[in-house]
Amino acid sequence: xxxxxxxxxxxxxxxxxxxxxxxxxxxxxxxxxxxxxxxxxxxxxxxxxxxxxxxxxxxxxxxxxxxxxxxx
Amino acid sequence: xxxxxxxxxxxxxxxxxxxxxxxxxxxxxxxxxxxxxxxxxxxxxxxxxxxxxxxxxxxxxxxxxxxxxxxxxxxxxxxxxxxxxxxxxxxxxxxxxxxxxxxxxxxxxxxxxxxxxxxxxxxxxxxxxxxxxxxxxxxxxxxxxxxxxxxxxxxxxxxxxxxxxxxxxxxxxxxxxxxxxxxxxxxxxxxxxxxxxxxxxxxxxxxxxxxxxxxxxxxxxxxxxxxxxxxxxxxxxxxxxxxxxxxxxxxxxxxxxxxxxxxxxxxxxxxxxxxxxxxxxxxxxxxxxxxxxxxxxxxxxxxxxxxxxxxxxxxxxxxxxxxxxxxxxxxxxxxxxxxxxxxxxxxxxxxxxxxxxxxxxxxxxxxxxxxxxxxxxxxxxxxxxxxxxxxxxxxxxxxxxxxxxxxxxxxxxxxxxxxxxxxxxxxxxxxxxxxxxxxxxxxxxxxxxxxxxxxxxxxxxxxxxxxxxxxxxxxxxxxxxxxxxxxxxxxxxxxxxxxxxxxxxxxxxxxxxxxxxxxxxxxxxxxxxxxxxxxxxxxxxxxxxxxxxxxxxxxxxxxxxxxxxxxxxxxxxxxxxxxxxxxxxxxxxxxxxxxxxxxxxxxxxxxxxxxxxxxxxxxxxxxxx
Numbered sequence: 001x002x003x004x005x006x007x008x009x010x011x012x013x014x015x016x017x018x019x020x021x022x023x024x025x026x027x028x029x030x031x032x033x034x035x036x037x038x039x040x041x042x043x044x045x046x047x048x049x050x051x052x053x054x055x056x057x058x059x060x061x062x063x064x065x066x067x068x069x070x071x072x
Numbered sequence: 073x074x075x076x077x078x079x080x081x082x083x084x085x086x087x088x089x090x091x092x093x094x095x096x097x098x099x100x101x102x103x104x105x106x107x108x109x110x111x112x113x114x115x116x117x118x119x120x121x122x123x124x125x126x127x128x129x130x131x132x133x134x135x136x137x138x139x140x141x142x143x144x145x146x147x148x149x150x151x152x153x154x155x156x157x158x159x160x161x162x163x164x165x166x167x168x169x170x171x172x173x174x175x176x177x178x179x180x181x182x183x184x185x186x187x188x189x190x191x192x193x194x195x196x197x198x199x200x201x202x203x204x205x206x207x208x209x210x211x212x213x214x215x216x217x218x219x220x221x222x223x224x225x226x227x228x229x230x231x232x233x234x235x236x237x238x239x240x241x242x243x244x245x246x247x248x249x250x251x252x253x254x255x256x257x258x259x260x261x262x263x264x265x266x267x268x269x270x271x272x273x274x275x276x277x278x279x280x281x282x283x284x285x286x287x288x289x290x291x292x293x294x295x296x297x298x299x300x301x302x303x304x305x306x307x308x309x310x311x312x313x314x315x316x317x318x319x320x321x322x323x324x325x326x327x328x329x330x331x332x333x334x335x336x337x338x339x340x341x342x343x344x345x346x347x348x349x350x351x352x353x354x355x356x357x358x359x360x361x362x363x364x365x366x367x368x369x370x371x372x373x374x375x376x377x378x379x380x381x382x383x384x385x386x387x388x389x390x391x392x393x394x395x396x397x398x399x400x401x402x403x404x405x406x407x408x409x410x411x412x413x414x415x416x417x418x419x420x421x422x423x424x425x426x427x428x429x430x431x432x433x434x435x436x437x438x439x440x441x442x443x444x445x446x447x448x449x450x451x452x453x454x455x456x457x458x459x460x461x462x463x464x465x466x467x468x469x470x471x472x473x474x475x476x477x478x479x480x481x482x483x484x485x486x487x488x489x490x491x492x493x494x495x496x497x498x499x500x501x502x503x504x505x506x507x508x509x510x511x512x513x514x515x516x517x518x519x520x521x522x523x524x525x526x527x528x529x530x531x532x533x534x535x536x537x538x539x540x541x542x543x544x545x546x547x548x549x550x551x552x553x554x555x556x557x558x559x560x561x562x563x564x565x566x567x568x569x570x571x572x573x574x575x576x577x578x579x580x581x582x583x584x585x586x587x588x589x590x591x592x593x594x595x596x597x598x599x600x601x602x603x604x605x606x607x608x609x610x611x612x613x614x615x616x617x618x619x620x621x622x623x624x625x626x627x628x629x630x631x632x633x634x635x636x637x638x639x640x641x642x643x644x645x646x647x648x649x650x651x652x653x654x655x656x657x658x659x660x661x662x663x664x665x666x667x668x669x670x671x672x673x674x675x676x677x678x679x680x681x682x683x684x685x686x687x688x689x690x691x692x693x694x695x696x697x
Contacts, residue, residue, distance in 0.1 A: 044413040044666075051663040055603070058610040062513060069510055 010064040017060025024053035074423045074678075075360045075397040079389045081107065082355040082371065084379040089353045093342045093684070095374035096355075097335065100685030101363040103395050104345040107356030113347040126340050128164065133333035135167035140326055142174035146181060146315035150323035157332025158325055167329055170322055177315055184308050187282045191301040193219070194279070196246035197256050198298045204258070205295045214264035215290055216257035216271070219279035226253050229274060236270055237263055254279060334687030342684050356384075358395050359683070391420035396678030404429040406465035414666060416678035422534045424674055428665055431523060433469070435664065437476025438519065439615045439657040441505070442622065444488035445650055446477030488646060489622025505619050513612045520608025520668070521557055524601055525550045527672030534673065545589035546673075548582050549598055555579045556602065604668040610660050618657075621649040 032046040080102070084092055096102045106115075143150055157163065194217070204215075220226055226245055233241045240263060245255035259267050280286075284300065285293040346353045359367060368381045396416045398408055400423070407429040417423055440446070453470035456463050485493060485500030492498030505512050528550035535543040555575045562572035586594045625645035629638040 047659070048663065048666050051659065052667065054610070054660075054663075055607045058613050059606060061613045062606070062609045065509055065513065 006067060006070070010067040013064040013067060014057070014060045017056045017063075021053045021057040024056070025050055028053065073398070073400060073426070074417065074419060074421070075362075075399050077358050077394045077397070077419065078361045078364050079356065079358055079384040079394070080364065080367070081382050081384055082357075082379065083382070084353060084375070086348055086351050086353050088375055088378060089343060089346055089348070089355075090339070091375050092353075092355070092371065092379055093339045093346075095371050095379075096342070096357075096367075097339055097684050097686060098374065099363075099367055099370050101359045101367060101683050102357040103359065103681050103683045104342050104355060104357040105393075106345055107347055107354060110347060110354060113349050113352075113354055115344075115347060122340065122343070126337070129160070129333050129336045129340070132160070132164035132167050133330065133337065135164070135171035136326055136330045136333060139167060139170040139174045140330065142171070142178050143315055143319045143323065143326075146174070146177060147312055148315040148319035148323070150319050150327060152327035153324050155324075155328060157328045157335070160332065160336065163325070163329035163332060166322065166325060170318065170326065173318065174315070177311060177318075181308065181311050184304050184311065187284070188301065188304045188308065190280065190282050191297055191304065193248055193252075194254055194297055195301065196248075197244065197254060200244045200256055201294045201297065213258045214261045214267070215294065216259070216267060217279045217281075217290060217294070218255045218257060218271070218276055220253045220255065220276065222251065222253075225276075226255065229255075229276060232270055232274060233257075233267075236266060241267075331687055338684060338687060357684075358681070360397060392418060392677065394419035394679075395681035397681045398423050398425060400425050400429075406468040407432065409465050409469065410662065410665070413662075414670065414674070415676035416680060418675045418677040419679075420534075420538070421675040421678075422530050422673060424665075424670055427526070427530070427669070429472075431669070432661055432665060433472040433476045435519065435611060435661045436473045436657050437478075437480040438515070439611050439661065440477045440618055440653050441480030441484045441615060442486045442488065442619070442653075443478050443481035443492065444486075445622075445653055446474050446479075446481050448650060449477055449654070450474035484619075486619060486622070489619055489626050491622075491626050494626070505615060506623070509612075509616060512615060513609060516608050516611035516615075517605060518557075519611065520605040520664075521553060523608070523664075523669055524605055524672055525553050527669050528553065528601070531673035534675075541589050545586050545594060548586045548589070549594070549601065552579055552582050552586065552598060553601065553605070555582070601672065604671065607668055608664060610664070614657055614660055618649065618653055621652070622646065625649060 028049050032042070032049055035042055036046055082092060082096070082102075096104075140150055158166070197217075220229070226247075230243055233243065237259065240260055242258040243255060244258075245253050247253045257267065281288070281290075281293055282300065285296060288296070342355075345357075346355050348354070364383065371379045371381055396419050398411075398416075400408060404426045408425050410428050410432060411423070411425045437446075449470055453467045453474055456470060457467035481487065483500065483502040484505050485498045486505070487493075487496070487498055490506070503511050528546050532543045532547035532550065535546060555578050558567065558571055559575040559579065561567045562569050562575060583595070583598075586598065590597070625642050628642040628645055629635070
């Protein structure tokens with residue numbers, strides 16, 4: 001039974017964070033696209049803003065790895 | 073690094089203001105500002121003569137730009153052999169004459185191009201027209217030259233004509249690339265009125281003829297269309313030759329006049345910054361300290377001993393007002409491209425460029441770490457350098473990235489994934505990323521810790537003179553980060569477990585001190601920085617993904633029946649992975665710098681350094697120094 005739950009838990013860890021990142025980026029992306037239309041000089045800020053939610057999926061990935069390796 | 077600036081005040085007799093401004097422009101190092109108000113002085117507005125001169129210069133510059141732009145549009149290249157600008161009055165007369173002449177050439181060229189395009193649309197019918205003219209048919213029948221907006225409407229028209237006239241009508245049509253169709257309709261003269269009615273009902277328009285043939289009967293105009301097209305093309309060539317001749321004779325004068333007029337306007341604008349009394353003027357500005365003595369000498373030589381240049385003491389100005397000039401050693405300078413994507417740092421703070429130069433290629437190398445991809449990036453850097461000299465900085469960055477990628481490739485024992493191991497028996501000198509996933513994660517987080525502790529250290533050092541409390545707070549935060557690392561290592565028994573308790577106690581002591589020094593937000597700040605350390609885990613995530621994709625590409629060789637197809641797929645997959653490798657780690661490593669690293673010490677808000685200097689086309693659109 002454990003052989004099922006461990007990979008499932010890892011999958012959930014990365015799936016939920018990936019969905020959350022995608023959702024956040026969709027909202028930020030739409031807003032930033034509108035801002036860029038008026039102020040193209042915000043392009044650097046745009047890249048940063050879009051990149052910020054990626055931390056969620058990175059941390060999800062780390063947790064998934066830790067689960068798979070059963071650290072602790 | 074940020075160059076040290078000096079604030080200066082230039083004083084002299086009012087009559088020498090123009091000469092002084094020109095001397096400053098020749099030196100090209102002083103960023104003029106509106107100075108602090110001084111008793112007895114007021115802003116030096118231009119007098120009526122000055123205002124008229126500005127208007128004249130602007131009008132002449134408009135003529136020069138119009139002439140140069142017109143010549144460029146006519147395909148003539150304009151040379152600039154350097155040298156001093158011609159006298160203003162002569163240059164203005166020349167510019168006015170040439171602007172009018174080039175304007176006439178452009179109007180004529182536009183008319184000829186329109187006529188050529190119009191005639192070219194009928195070109196497919198020329199063979200039919202020649203045949204009709206030779207047979208004398210143009211005198212025996214009524215001819216209609218038509219143009220349909222859509223080739224699809226042609227079938228409907230053909231059907232309508234056949235219904236009404238049967239075989240009595242002859243229709244020759246050609247579809248154009250634009251989707252339109254031109255057609256020639258021949259009908260017996262007795263049925264011309266029927267055709268007029270059908271065309272009117274179908275809302276089909278007669279094709280327009282060029283203006284020179286517009287008043288000629290169609291039967292006479294048709295034979296003249298082909299020779300007219302050839303004549304128009306010849307005339308267009310002649311007109312462009314005329315433009316080239318104008319550019320050859322006057323192009324250099326125009327280019328020098330443009331520089332002269334731009335310089336004159338810059339000098340007039342600079343005079344606006346002056347404060348003056350009836351007899352004296354004062355100009356204030358910034359310049360790099362290294363240029364100060366040379367400027368004093370240059371003013372004395374070029375204008376005279378009546379001009380005094382004095383430095384304003386540092387306690388009379390705020391660092392926030394000083395413009396920022398970045399100057400880095402050649403090894404670091406290319407990385408200004410990356411740091412320039414953010415606003416300039418405030419004067420008196422730290423230029424992040426050297427740190428970007430040190431950490432950006434290294435973090436990229438840690439992520440990609442593959443000898444094969446590193447060599448490919450090096451080749452790309454060389455190609456970039458040779459193909460586009462303007463991309464020199466980018467090529468240098470790519471070169472640095474390639475070196476680190478190869479270095480870490482050797483440490484990981486990777487050449488296009490596991491190909492080096494399979495073909496050449498390569499083995500990792502440090503660790504195997506495919507196996508030591510946890511070790512790679514620890515390395516990524518350790519790099520993050522070092523990077524951010526360094527950032528906090530930089531913040532402490534740069535704030536030490538301005539705000540001791542904040543500097544100590546930043547330093548203590550750095551120490552707390554290290555204490556957290558020690559506590560975690562002790563918890564996982566990577567260092568003696570006895571260090572756990574002292575580390576936690578030290579942490580508990582330091583925390584309230586930081587809160588006292590920096591306020592309650594320091595706690596939130598500390599937690600944010602801890603989160604930022606974990607964010608460096610992306611280095612491991614991307615690195616693992618990169619090596620796994622390379623291994624998958626290698627496995628494709630045996631996954632297909634044919635070895636050739638397998639190799640082709642493997643190459644394509646490696647190419648895709650290489651493209652991802654170039655894009656994704658670059659973006660993420662930049663983000664680690666901009667968000668995580670810069671967040672610890674970077675203080676934006678510096679103003680750009682825009683010294684008064686001679687105008688040049690290259691510098692015209694270059695606000696950042």
